[in-house]
Amino acid sequence: MKFLSEYRNPGLVRQYIDEIHKITTKDWAIMEVCGGQTHSLVKNGILDLLPAKVRMIHGPGCPVCVTPLHLIDHAVHLAGQKEVILCSFGDMLRVPGSKKSLLQAKAEGADVRILYSPLEAVALARENPGREVVFFAVGFETTAPANALSVVQAAEQRLSNYSILTSHVLVPPAIEAVMNDEAAQIQGFLAAGHVCTVMGTQEYDPIAEKYKVPIVVTGFEPVDLLQGILMTVRQLESGRHEIENQYSRVVKREGNPGAQQVMQRVFEVRDREWRGIGNIPMSGYEVREEYAAYDAKRKFEAPTERAPESELCMAGQVLKGIIKPQQCPQFGKGCTPSTPLGAPMVSSEGACAAYYHFYQE
Amino acid sequence: MENKKSPLNWECPLPELDFDVITLGHGSGGLLTNKLLDSGVFDLLSNEYLDKRHDGAILPGGLAFSTDSFVVSPIFFPGGNIGELAINGTVNDLAMCGAIPKYLSLSFILEEGLPVAKFWDVLVSIRKACAIAGVPVVTGDTKVVERGKGDQIFINTTGIGQVHPRARIDPQRVGAGDVLLLSGNLAAHGIAILSVREGLSFESDILSDTRSLHRVVGGLLDRFGEGIKLFRDPTRGGVATALNEIARDTRLGVEIRQDDLPIDEQVNSACEILGLDPLYVANEGIFLAWVDPAIAGDCLAWLRQTEEGSQAAIIGEMVPEHPGKVILQSSIGGRRVVNMLPGEQLPRIC
Numbered sequence: 001m002k003f004l005s006e007y008r009n010p011g012l013v014r015q016y017i018d019e020i021h022k023i024t025t026k027d028w029a030i031m032e033v034c035g036g037q038t039h040s041l042v043k044n045g046i047l048d049l050l051p052a053k054v055r056m057i058h059g060p061g062c063p064v065c066v067t068p069l070h071l072i073d074h075a076v077h078l079a080g081q082k083e084v085i086l087c088s089f090g091d092m093l094r095v096p097g098s099k100k101s102l103l104q105a106k107a108e109g110a111d112v113r114i115l116y117s118p119l120e121a122v123a124l125a126r127e128n129p130g131r132e133v134v135f136f137a138v139g140f141e142t143t144a145p146a147n148a149l150s151v152v153q154a155a156e157q158r159l160s161n162y163s164i165l166t167s168h169v170l171v172p173p174a175i176e177a178v179m180n181d182e183a184a185q186i187q188g189f190l191a192a193g194h195v196c197t198v199m200g201t202q203e204y205d206p207i208a209e210k211y212k213v214p215i216v217v218t219g220f221e222p223v224d225l226l227q228g229i230l231m232t233v234r235q236l237e238s239g240r241h242e243i244e245n246q247y248s249r250v251v252k253r254e255g256n257p258g259a260q261q262v263m264q265r266v267f268e269v270r271d272r273e274w275r276g277i278g279n280i281p282m283s284g285y286e287v288r289e290e291y292a293a294y295d296a297k298r299k300f301e302a303p304t305e306r307a308p309e310s311e312l313c314m315a316g317q318v319l320k321g322i323i324k325p326q327q328c329p330q331f332g333k334g335c336t337p338s339t340p341l342g343a344p345m346v347s348s349e350g351a352c353a354a355y356y357h358f359y360q361e
Numbered sequence: 362m363e364n365k366k367s368p369l370n371w372e373c374p375l376p377e378l379d380f381d382v383i384t385l386g387h388g389s390g391g392l393l394t395n396k397l398l399d400s401g402v403f404d405l406l407s408n409e410y411l412d413k414r415h416d417g418a419i420l421p422g423g424l425a426f427s428t429d430s431f432v433v434s435p436i437f438f439p440g441g442n443i444g445e446l447a448i449n450g451t452v453n454d455l456a457m458c459g460a461i462p463k464y465l466s467l468s469f470i471l472e473e474g475l476p477v478a479k480f481w482d483v484l485v486s487i488r489k490a491c492a493i494a495g496v497p498v499v500t501g502d503t504k505v506v507e508r509g510k511g512d513q514i515f516i517n518t519t520g521i522g523q524v525h526p527r528a529r530i531d532p533q534r535v536g537a538g539d540v541l542l543l544s545g546n547l548a549a550h551g552i553a554i555l556s557v558r559e560g561l562s563f564e565s566d567i568l569s570d571t572r573s574l575h576r577v578v579g580g581l582l583d584r585f586g587e588g589i590k591l592f593r594d595p596t597r598g599g600v601a602t603a604l605n606e607i608a609r610d611t612r613l614g615v616e617i618r619q620d621d622l623p624i625d626e627q628v629n630s631a632c633e634i635l636g637l638d639p640l641y642v643a644n645e646g647i648f649l650a651w652v653d654p655a656i657a658g659d660c661l662a663w664l665r666q667t668e669e670g671s672q673a674a675i676i677g678e679m680v681p682e683h684p685g686k687v688i689l690q691s692s693i694g695g696r697r698v699v700n701m702l703p704g705e706q707l708p709r710i711c
Contacts, residue, residue: 004633013693045695094704107384222693337703338393348636358697
């Protein structure tokens, strides 16, 4: 596959691994922020090829995993309404709410549909004027532009039966939250390549400076990840803390201004609860007042009760990189992909799922 | 009154389960399907034929017997439709028993409101598939359900076949060192279906691989006989699920190499975009064969000359290490477990 096989080249992989082994002299803890990176590391067997001194810590960059329980309950509740067609990305369906997941709601008769793009949900609203179409708008900065665009399109088409249930989180505040947590002890970051495609790299400058920590914007293929790790280790070994861009074939310093514009038009930055982690100031997007008619949180009532989280699930500590998935006593026992206690066990970007599916004891 | 166990008590308590509703995942062929069947279905109906858990049963007198139901949506898809799928599916299940298919039954459940023209199109392609396979439909049934109680057409086919005189297909004959052959490119059927599903549709030339496999299987048995230990067609749940089932049943390990897995470039790209692992995507026109290492090379060479097997490859072997587990050697030299999937593969977020 052109533009992919080059980044899976075994010879190049070997070269990078050798180079990382050669230059590493001290113990380093590096966090890959994005769950997609975690999966690639585990799925390709890269973790076992790295020197023991280079420890990869899996970050909070799985939007499905940090979507608060009460929002999932809200989505399940909406899906249960007869007039509602609830649309979602596939990953969200298995995530357990306090009583059930969207997949279970679907099995019980709810009209839940898996879509690839929120723009298809707008089309669905147009074709079903008698129904309420709600799109569960989950994601980091990566999916925000398309979700915002769906609201703009619905407004332009004067659709009154389309809304989004937003669960949007932002990466830079999460990195700060991890750095402020003393238990985490992270020395370098691989920033999420696709988030930076939209946002650019500028917003990471103050973080690198404030915490004296190298941040390397990194892609998702084996060669990308190893090059990103090599660049981070090089910085750490030489005492630098800069923003570097490994993923320059996709990421520009200013990001994608068109995408940023549409996001800013529809969303505003607000405080946000992260499942398993807690409240992080100014770390999420909510729909602006001007588009209130397209905000499912304003349009529909939420279930009044807020259920507590499972006491057994240690997802928060996994998401902050304090423990590895298999260090959780429930891992693979009380918690499996078919009986999940928390979201990281079922999301396609969840660290627990990556270890459960791909890692050998 | 106390409920005493006696041969005359036909009550069976519902087994202890960690699910109380059937979800789509229970039909995915993966872990949930196995959980459902293991929860009591096999115990409840246990007998020497069923307990083998093969694609079909081998009965006294060298008869093979198999049944399958088809509920694919949409019923017309690139490269085929539910009709030829139903014929080829049961023909192939019999072939996987090492049998030559002889007779088929065909049973429809039609939904009220189905245009007769569609039904006719399906029937015509059934006739064509039967002609190509050389197997007649000899009995059948038709039922109609109310609108909304079905999805246009559901089909069940059942088949009887005669076991090939040289076939000795049995998972218990599979041993460490046996070589794993895959007869063609993987994942085409599942991706062809996905490409026309509502909400996911994308443009591609990917066609379902649905086809009958009994001729090529018969050809292998003519030439290599008992050197072939086992056949499996990796339909729903894909190659990964079939390999995991055999690893479990043989208590051996399976080693496969990512680089040796045959896959069409377009299918591979679609999997990348959709975030799906081709190893779990359904196939309808390829099979896995476990063969004696001494004949593996000849088997492959012969297969490659056939139309059905032109893309065949040796993808791995059985090993005594890690019993019950499937391990994949990744293209870049890492190793990982290939597990049975807990439910359906769902397209990812970004």
